[in-house]
Amino acid sequence: MxxxxxxxxxxxxxxxxxxARWGRPIAPIVFGVEDETLSVVKGAFEALAALSGHKLAETDAELGSNCMVFFFRDWAELPQVPGLDGLLPGLADLVARLEAEGANQYRVFRFDAEGAIKAAFVFLRMDKALSRLPAEELALAQVAQVFLLWxxxxxxxxxxxxxxxxxxxxxxxxxxxxxxxxxxxxxxxxxxxxxxxxxxxxxxxxx
Structure with a gap:
């Protein structure tokens, strides 16, 4: 390269x-999957933490969980998540745009005063394309894309x-x-x- x-x-x-990279330990949480897939996603975070040398944490002092990964079937489910619109102002407009585009994934980052990553939101609409992927492949690709601001x-x-x-x-x-x-x-x-x-x-x- x-x-x-x-x-x-x-x-x-x-x-x-x-x-930009993370300026604090990553405290991930995953929604919408069964325990078997949850362990795969957590394993991907652990693998990237080992690779990068960056720390994971159980909780973030400011946000509780600062890296949220959502698996769902329809974009319309997102506005129904309690409190999510407070974390992501303009959520309804974002969902409408992603529905219109037919998107199956989206990532949102938040930054601290210096510009380092302090939070990330990963949205995965499990359409036919994503559902065909092995869980290990999907998890590794998604976690890699939140460890840096590509x-x-x-x-x-x-x-x-x-x-x-x-x-x-x-x-x-x-x-x-x-x-x-x-x-x-x-x-x-x-x-x-x-x-x-x-x-x-x-x-x-x-x-």
Whole structure:
């Protein structure tokens, strides 16, 4: 992966370069799945935490749970979730737009005063396409996409996952980039495209 390719992964559709990682431990909670799938999603968080060196927590002092993952069948279910409209102002308009687009997934981030990630909301409408995916594959891909603030189109044309034998893994360059992004020497937030060079210099093949 070249510095230019890394830069593109964090360049917004507006043309702005913006890198951000979590500035606090991630305290995830999952809604709408059975215990078997719940353990798979938690396993994905644990795997990414081990890869990045970033901590997980049972609770967040400010928000309780700061990374919420919702599985559901219809976008119309979201406004019925108690308190969700308070966490996400404009939820009704967002749901209407996602329904009109036929979207099956959406992620929303919240940031602290410095611009580091402090909360994330992952919405997965389990249509035929998502329902066909093995739980391990779906969970790993989604968790990888909330560990850093990727650009809107970072994985639009290519999944962050790869196949190694019979196992689904993160693509080595994606894993290496996540690990580099959490180097404690680097800032949690960067708006200068030169940050891509710093990430490039720290990338190693993932084990």
């Amino acid at each position: 070249t510095p230019q390719e890394i830069e593109a992964l964090f360049t917004r559709e507006s043309g702005e370069f913006l890198f 650009s809107e189109g970072a994985f639009r044309d290519r999944s962050p996952l790869a196949v190694a034998g019979d196992t689904i893994i993160l693509r080595p360059e994606v894993a290496g980039l996540i690990r580099a992004g959490y180097d404690p020497v680097l800032p949690s937030v960067a708006r200068d495209p030169a940050h891509a060079l710093r990430l490039f210099a720290r990338m190693e093949p993932a084990l």
